[in-house]
Amino acid sequence: MTVHISTPISTHLQTLLSKRAPPKTLCPSEVARALSSAELQAEGVGEWRELMPRIRDLVWQMRDEGEVEILQRGEVLAADVGVESVIGPIRVRRKV
Structure with a gap:
């Protein structure tokens, strides 16, 4: 697991992810x-x-580092899908 600079956002994200077993x-x-x-x-x-863009950026960074998967409409987004091209709700899960 990659070490991220600890911020309230990253701390809460890691805590919530740790409480959700894949899938x-x-x-x-x-x-x-x-x-x-x-x-x-x-x-x-x-x-x-107001924090949603920062959270999405962090989630994409974590995805690029192999820590999480990002889903939209129940499907895992491909590795080449960037944050700027996704409109609408997403879901996040720890990678197994």
Whole structure:
């Protein structure tokens, strides 16, 4: 597993992923909604929705490092699918 700079976002993401055994998935919004008001403020945002682009970027980084799989409509996204080309909800799961 690659070591990421510890931020409230990455900490909550790792915690939620560790509680879901594959093939169980999570929605990235669960990570954003898990942050406290103080953590949101420390991230420089007023509400959790503002963090979604950062969370998606982190998830894609983790996917590129072989840690997670990203799914859309129940299908794992191919390795060449970039964050900028995916519109709509995604799910994330630990890679087995």
